[in-house]
Amino acid sequence: MAEKISVIIVSQNDRLRELLEMFLSEYKAEFNVIGGVNLSSDFNYLIDKNDKAVFFIESTDENTDFIKSISDKFSNAKIVIIKENPDVTYIVNAIRAGAKEILGYPIIKTEFIDILEKVKQQFSGEFKNQDKCKMITVFSNKGGIGKTSIASNLALELAQTTKENVALIDLNFQFGDITAFMDLQPSFDISYMFDNLNLLNNDFLLSTMEKYKDTSLYVLADSPYFKPAKKISAKQVTRFFETLKKCFSYIVVDTDSTFDEKTITTLDYSDLIFLVTIVNLPALRNCQRCLGLFEKLGYDAKKTQIIINRYMENDEITASDVENLLKKKVYWKIPNNYFALMASINKGILVTENNPTSNVAESYKGLALQVSDSVFRNNLIKKFSPEDSRRVNKILEI
Ligand SMILES: Nc1ncnc2c1ncn2[C@@H]1O[C@H](COP(=O)(O)OP(=O)(O)O)[C@@H](O)[C@H]1O
Ligand SMILES: [Mg+2]
Structure with missing residues (x-):
């Protein structure tokens, strides 16, 4: 029983x-x-x-x-x-x-x-279904911009905030960093999953993915050792995320910076794309290009949201300059905190755990709240009057 x-x-x-x-x-x-x-x-x-x-x-x-x-x-x-x-x-x-x-x-x-x-x-675990799952992909066509830091901290904070099952997927098959950021040695890696797509189901995923400490976060990454790159087809990616969506409430995907078949299929399949940029002209130009491409791919404007990483209030280029340039609102700003991030990476512990009161950890927590707000918080608040819902949405800035 x-x-x-x-x-x-x-x-x-x-x-x-x-x-x-x-x-x-x-x-x-x-x-x-x-x-x-x-x-x-x-x-x-x-x-x-x-x-x-x-x-x-x-x-x-x-x-x-x-x-x-x-x-x-x-x-x-x-x-x-x-x-x-x-x-x-x-x-x-x-x-x-x-x-x-x-x-x-x-x-x-x-x-x-x-x-x-x-x-x-x-x-x-019966409550999962595809409609409920929210898949968020963290992307930029530039490396070293903060994607892995955002994806891993966001996924952990989503699990801590909602207590629902969250999957963190590292799509960098060759040079993935998630295992290093979180000090993991997964017994089953993502290549294994793609080789065994016919076995994928709820029980298989929950028992083979790496459960992170005593949280409801499940991680799927490649082993920290170098492996030759693997060709993954769009069909395989679709099959993989279809199954995953049935088992998790949130899926957070960390990507590499290339626009290959696997990345584009993942972006297509996502409910939300966090396009990460920093505030300098080359990065912003890249961001513009990505936005142009996403438009061509037919993505709804709401599907892509801009995150400014390493933000400094006194920077020459401000967030509103960025909004004017990109003709799009900035969804979230993550402050620059080199020391907090470096200290965590060197220990193999996420900054939200290693230094939870730092400005950058607070910012990841806020981002997770913002993401989860629109799903379960809104459902909860719906029970109260419409006027209450409006006021709550305003407070939470949904
Ligand atoms: N908010 C931040 N403040 C300071 N340094 C950061 C911040 N976010 C990321 N970094 C640093 O930038 C580097 C690249 O981050 P990473 O998350 O690996 O980027 P990507 O996955 O895009 O290559 C890391 O050394 C990380 O410590
Ligand atoms: Mg990375």
């Missing part, structure tokens, strides 16, 4: 705890209520940080620190907040702190049951 999902109810309100326990008693086969506790309890003795668990937390004030502490500590847990008339600022802060769902108080049984069903599906 599948492992039960532990339930922890954090509330001072006896009646609320009793009510939830009563609802949950109909789900004994799947959920195991292991405690109704208050905010100051030490949860470590109740569950392990990797356990499948759901926290129902009643919130009576506007503070979200507690949500964040639970989210940081129990990386595999889902957090559901129960709050009477939550206002927009609270919803945004709670979500940013790691809450997955917000339930109004008093509780409506059907809403509560819907959430139990969702949690069940998320833990069993």
Whole structure:
């Protein structure tokens, strides 16, 4: 039988705890209520940080620190907040702190049951389908511009923020850097996957891709050793991403700088392309060329978004100069921080882990939030009034 999902109810309100326990008693086969506790309890003795668990937390004030502490500590847990008339600022802060769902108080049984069903599906991995998956490809036709740094940190932060399964794919078959950036020695590499496309399915992918520490990030890269380049056809790439899209909520692809068949098929297949540039004229000219090419390929203007890397506020060329030149809004700016990046690369630890409070790590986290906002945050907020949704979107600048 599948492992039960532990339930922890954090509330001072006896009646609320009793009510939830009563609802949950109909789900004994799947959920195991292991405690109704208050905010100051030490949860470590109740569950392990990797356990499948759901926290129902009643919130009576506007503070979200507690949500964040639970989210940081129990990386595999889902957090559901129960709050009477939550206002927009609270919803945004709670979500940013790691809450997955917000339930109004008093509780409506059907809403509560819907959430139990969702949690069940998320833990069993059944919730994935192609419509839900968002595939993001980080591209530039220049090397050394920051693609691998962005792709790897973004993927890790997406996994940490959403707790959903995220795939990080290194399409640089010959000189991929992801294994070095994350200090990985994958047992199965991407060449192996392409040689065994007929075996690909959910179980095969989740068991052969490299799970990164105790997160929901799965990495597929080539071994750090040099191998002769391999010719990959458009058909193989399509088959590969089709299967991947069924198994993951997000796919982040790191590319090399060449416009070959495999890269173009990957770009075609992506929902979002992050075109990375730095602020100097040769890089910006290249960026213009790429935008021209994407237009010729028929990509919707929204599909391609500009990221400025190594941005410095006092630079001679500003972000608005870039927008004027490219005739396109800049989606995100990542600050220049050579030392934080170098220190991380040299240790083989991503900067979001090695130096999470650095400006560059904060920026990758913000980018992940921005990307995930448009998917699950929006769905969550839809439950509240249309006016609330508009205000939340404004705050989150979607
Ligand atoms: N925001 C940044 N600030 C400072 N240095 C950066 C930044 N992003 C990337 N770098 C540095 O630029 C170099 C190339 O980055 P990388 O991510 O490997 O680029 P690419 O994948 O496009 O070749 C690395 O040495 C990295 O440390
Ligand atoms: Mg790279």
